Amino acid sequence: MFDMLRKIWQVGTVTEKQPFEPAPKKYRGKIELTAQKNTNWEECIAACPTGALCMNVNKIRLFYGNCIQCGNCVKICNTDALTQTTDCYQAVNAKKDLFISVDKDEEK
Amino acid sequence: MDSKRRMIKKIVQQLGNRLIDAKEQANETVLHIDKKDLPEICQYLYQEQGARLFTMVGNDERQINTMFALYYVFVVDEIRHFMTIKIFVEENDPTFPSLAAHMPAFNWYEREVNDLLGLRAIGHPNRIPLIFHGDQMEAVYPLRKDYIETGMLHFENEALHFVEYTGADVTEIPVGPIHAGIIEPGHFRFGAVGDTVLHLDARLFYTHRGIEKELEGKTLEQAMFLIERICCVCNVSHAVAFAQAVETAANVTIPRRAAYIRTLYMELERLYNHVGDVGNICAGYGFAVGNSQGARMRELLLRLNEELTGHRYLRGVIALGGVRQDIRKDEIDRITNHLNELDTDFQDLADILLNHEIAVDRMETTGRLSLKQVTELEAVGVAARASGRDIDCRRDLPYAAYDQLNFAVIVQEEGDVLARIKVRILEVFNSILLIRQILQDLPEGDIVTDIPKIQPYKTSLGWTESARGENCHWLMVDQDNKIYRYRIRSAAYSNWPVVAVAVPGNIVPDFPLINKSFELCYSCCDR
Ligand code: SF4
Numbered sequence: 336m337f338d339m340l341r342k343i344w345q346v347g348t349v350t351e352k353q354p355f356e357p358a359p360k361k362y363r364g365k366i367e368l369t370a371q372k373n374t375n376w377e378e379c380i381a382a383c384p385t386g387a388l389c390m391n392v393n394k395i396r397l398f399y400g401n402c403i404q405c406g407n408c409v410k411i412c413n414t415d416a417l418t419q420t421t422d423c424y425q426a427v428n429a430k431k432d433l434f435i436s437v438d439k440d441e442e443k
Numbered sequence: 444m445d446s447k448r449r450m451i452k453k454i455v456q457q458l459g460n461r462l463i464d465a466k467e468q469a470n471e472t473v474l475h476i477d478k479k480d481l482p483e484i485c486q487y488l489y490q491e492q493g494a495r496l497f498t499m500v501g502n503d504e505r506q507i508n509t510m511f512a513l514y515y516v517f518v519v520d521e522i523r524h525f526m527t528i529k530i531f532v533e534e535n536d537p538t539f540p541s542l543a544a545h546m547p548a549f550n551w552y553e554r555e556v557n558d559l560l561g562l563r564a565i566g567h568p569n570r571i572p573l574i575f576h577g578d579q580m581e582a583v584y585p586l587r588k589d590y591i592e593t594g595m596l597h598f599e600n601e602a603l604h605f606v607e608y609t610g611a612d613v614t615e616i617p618v619g620p621i622h623a624g625i626i627e628p629g630h631f632r633f634g635a636v637g638d639t640v641l642h643l644d645a646r647l648f649y650t651h652r653g654i655e656k657e658l659e660g661k662t663l664e665q666a667m668f669l670i671e672r673i674c675c676v677c678n679v680s681h682a683v684a685f686a687q688a689v690e691t692a693a694n695v696t697i698p699r700r701a702a703y704i705r706t707l708y709m710e711l712e713r714l715y716n717h718v719g720d721v722g723n724i725c726a727g728y729g730f731a732v733g734n735s736q737g738a739r740m741r742e743l744l745l746r747l748n749e750e751l752t753g754h755r756y757l758r759g760v761i762a763l764g765g766v767r768q769d770i771r772k773d774e775i776d777r778i779t780n781h782l783n784e785l786d787t788d789f790q791d792l793a794d795i796l797l798n799h800e801i802a803v804d805r806m807e808t809t810g811r812l813s814l815k816q817v818t819e820l821e822a823v824g825v826a827a828r829a830s831g832r833d834i835d836c837r838r839d840l841p842y843a844a845y846d847q848l849n850f851a852v853i854v855q856e857e858g859d860v861l862a863r864i865k866v867r868i869l870e871v872f873n874s875i876l877l878i879r880q881i882l883q884d885l886p887e888g889d890i891v892t893d894i895p896k897i898q899p900y901k902t903s904l905g906w907t908e909s910a911r912g913e914n915c916h917w918l919m920v921d922q923d924n925k926i927y928r929y930r931i932r933s934a935a936y937s938n939w940p941v942v943a944v945a946v947p948g949n950i951v952p953d954f955p956l957i958n959k960s961f962e963l964c965y966s967c968c969d970r
Contacts, residue, residue, distance in 0.1 A: 338795050339732050349739050361753035361768075384665040405668060405759055 357421060363404045364422040368397050370437040371416040379417060382407040393440070399425060399433040447522040450492070454526065457487060469691050471525040471904065473514075478530040478539045485515060485528060485542055494519045494526055495834075496548050496821050497904075498915045498932040501556035503588045505534060507900060511562055513539060516904065516917070520839045525904060532562055541567040548821035551940060559586040571604040574648045574969075585656050605644045608634045613641060616951065620649050627965035635951055643946045643954075647939060650969040658929045663689055663763055663894070666926055670916075671758050673931060674967030679705075679712045680909035681916070681931070681967070682761035687842055688905030688918040689763050692897045698889040699844070701765035706844040707881045708752070708760050709907065710874045715744035716910030717867045717874070718789060720962045724864050725796065727956030728805040736792045740785060747781050750774075765891030775882050782875050793868045806861035810945040810957035813858060822941045824912020824934045826961050829866045830858030836906055836913045848880050860960040896924050909934055911963060935968035 358364060376395055380388050387401035388408055409419045416437075427433055451472055455465060461484070464475040476484055488494040494517035504512045510531040517526045532539050541564035543549040553564035554573035561584040564570060572578065577598030584590060608615060613634045620628035628649035634642040654673060658666050670685045671678045683705055690697060697705075722737010745755040752760045752768050760768045796802055812822075814831040827834055835852040837845045853869040855862035899922040906915045912934030921927040942961055946954055 338791070338798070342736065342791055342795060343732065346736070346739070359750040359753070361751070362749060363753045363759065384668045403668060 358423050360421065362421045362423065363406050364420045365399070365425055366397065366402060366404065366406075366409065367418045367420055368395065368435055368437055369416055369418075370439075371414045372440060374412060374414045374416040376416075376439060379408040379412050382411045390439070391436070393438060394436045395439055396434060396436040399427075399435070400430065447524055450519065450522050451524065451526075454488070454492060458484060468901070469694075469903065470523065471516075471527055471902075473527045473529055473902070475529045475531075478513075478532060481515075481528065481530055482540050482542055482545070485517075486545060488517050488526060488528070489546060492519060492526075493521065496546070497525065497906075498917055498930060499549065499552040499556075500917050500928070500930040501560045501562055501586070502919065502928045503560060503586060504531075506588060510534065511537065511560060513556065513562070514902070514917070516915075518840065520834070523840055527902075537561055538563045538565045540565055541570075543567050547819055547940075548937075551936065558584075560584050561587065574651050576646065576648070577604075585653060590656075604646075605632050606634065606642055608641075612636050618954075620646075629965055631954070633946075633951060633954070638950045638952075640947050640949055640951055640954065643943045645939065645943050647965060648969045650966045652966075652970065654970045655929055655931065658926050661926050663920075663924065663926070666929070667761070667763065668759075670931075671761075673970060674933065674935075674964045675756055676716055676964065677712070677909040677911065677914065677933070677967060679708045679757050679761060680907040680914050681933075682758075683709060683843065684905040684907045684914050684916040685918070686761055686763050686905065687907070688903045688916050689894060689897070691905065692901055692903035692918060692920065693894045695764060695892055695894060697765050697892060699886045700888040701890045701892075702844040703881050703885050704766045704768075704770055704890065705761065706848070707770070707878060708757055708766070709843065710877050710881070711744070711748060711751075712757055713910045714785075714871060714874045714878070715741050715748065716962075717871045718744060718785075720910070720959075721792065721796070721864060721867050721871070723962065724806075724860070724956065724959050725802070727860075727959045728802065730796075730799070730802055733792065733796050733802070736795075740788060740792070743781070744785070747778070750777070762891050764894045765889070767891075769890050770885070775885070778878065779882060782878060786872070786875055789868075789871055796864070797868075803861065805953075805956065806864060806960075807859060808857075809860045809949060809953050810960060811857070811859045812941060812945050814856075816944055817858070817941060820941050820944065821937055822912075823937045824908070824910075825863055825866050825870075826938050826941060827912065828853060829855045829862035831856045834913075835908055837908045840906060842907065844881065847884070848877055850877050860956060863960045900927065911935060911961075912938060914967075931967070931970055933964070933967035933970075935963040935965070938963055939968055 380390055385401045385403055387398050389396050406419050409417045461476055461480045462474060466473040497516040497518045500514040502512045510533050513530050515528040541553055543553050551573055553567055556562045558572050558574040575598060579598060583596055613636055616633040616635055618631045620630040630646040632644040633640050671682045673681050719737055719741035722734050725733030748757050749755045751774055760766060812830045817827045817830045817832045831854060833854050838852050850873055853866050855866055897920045900919060902919050904917055906913055914934055915932045917930040919927045938961055945957055
């Protein structure tokens with residue numbers, strides 16, 4: 336009995352209040368997509384295991400609903416068009432908000 | 444080495460002219476026989492050679508050689524060698540002799556090939572659907588290559604496959620598939636007399652997602668991401684088993700540093716699982732202190748994982764031919780410090796738990812399994828070791844860096860909930876020791892090698908000991924280096940049948956406790 340109480344006392348309160356600390360540096364979070372000229376889009380798309388990243392006529396589309404944040408596309412990309420952040424808050428109100436797209440040859 | 448050759452030779456001789464063809468590869472001998480000789484030869488391997496069932500695979504090989512094939516993979520732990528019995532089943536006579544009546548472990552496997560491939564086991568004592576819930580309106584077999592996906596399949600006789608009780612004193616209690624807690628779906632039906640369970644029927648496979656089918660035609664790199672997601676808490680074990688199957692097929696050895704780092708991640712996985720499970724078992728009898736202390740320690744371990752690899756459940760750390768994530772010097776110190784803290788912290792929890800009279804009273808003699816039961820049903824992992832079945836494929840069939848590390852395999856005799864929790868507690872300390880050894884001996888060098896193209900239609904095996912027991916993966920690739928057939932036999936698949944055996948004789952309120960003491964996963968059983 337006493338060892339139980341001692342443990343409870345020693346540990347204290349461990350629940351935390353929001354806002355939490357940011358995710359660790361290595362955390363693979365939300366992918367950001369920006370338009371950049373001369374990006375090797377074909378290779379990026381081929382590297383994507385889930386088909387979240389795809390090309391539609393002249394648009395590059397990313398569907399967050401399918402993205403598993405593996406970072407393959409970022410690794411293979413020759414420009415900074417695709418970057419991986421440590422953002423882990425990705426809930427949206429409607430499914431359409433999960434689609435983003437940029438023009439293939441446009442400069443931002 | 445010599446005893447191995449001798450034993451294989453003896454088995455081949457015993458088969459005599461019943462052997463159609465024998466093939467040797469890596470650590471496996473594939474013996475092709477006629478299907479009518481199957482029962483006799485399997486029984487010979489099983490009973491006289493001490494082989495145990497590893498997995499059984501049904502494969503639609505009509506495109507290769509116009510027939511279906513069944514592979515019965517046995518392992519002889521003594522010589523660390525696999526003996527695979529291969530039979531062909533013709534399309535116009537899709538039957539094969541059943542072994543389930545003599546070896547109950549085959550029960551599920553044979554029903555599964557019936558559901559998914561339409562191969563009937565003749566003489567099976569109870570050939571009700573396993574994966575499908577009900578009888579099919581028209582014959583559709585998803586794992587056949589000519590299967591066309593049409594969306595929903597239609598079934599009839601939904602609820603008829605349960606044991607019916609005729610006595611007036613037996614109360615039927617249905618539980619699930621939707622449960623009060625946030626757990627996976629499974630339907631349990633108790634026949635209870637008063638408070639005591641007479642019989643338990645479990646119906647699983649609600650989360651069957653067709654992963655094996657989905658994997659067909661995927662490249663090996665794509666497949667890795669799906670295989671990591673078979674279940675949530677054995678990610679590294681499944682990923683490593685897959686990587687090993689590929690590496691065996693391609694005949695490559697991974698760099699030593701990669702092998703050590705893989706072992707490290709696997710032990711980290713075991714650690715957070717076991718620590719969490721010990722806490723979870725406390726929830727089975729409402730012991731809140733144990734439950735929340737376990738949850739707290741598990742959370743700290745998950746955060747450690749996230750810091751080390753970027754993922755709380757260690758996804759995306761294993762690559763084909765090595766690992767994707769290296770370990771830096773400062774991270775090694777971070778792990779060491781964390782383990783030092785965990786060591787005393789967890790010891791406190793173990794002391795509280797094992798010295799608590801009421802807790803021990805609830806766990807002792809509850810959900811008892813005998814050695815005979817676990818051996819006959821081929822249970823693996825913690826459930827098997829708690830009942831005295833001394834198997835652990837980290838020692839018996841070493842992979843990654845386990846053959847260079849020292850560790851003891853924990854075995855208990857009683858086979859009750861208390862024995863299972865004790866095995867887990869001791870394995871936690873074992874894992875801590877293992878991780879310390881790994882960090883001390885961590886060799887320098889590369890962390891990944893290239894995988895060459897794999898010879899088409901060659902089969903290979905990969906296996907790991909997850910926190911729940913051994914996972915076994917079976918792989919065959921086609922000419923384009925894509926997956927032709929993939930079979931996943933997880934620890935939960937082997938262990939669910941023993942849960943139904945452990946419960947009868949106990950009181951109904953003990954069921955959650957017994958279930959938690961196995962801590963089985965539904966999704967990697969259902970796939
Ligand atoms: S992170 Fe992975 S899944 Fe997401 S878009 Fe990039 S490659 Fe595809």
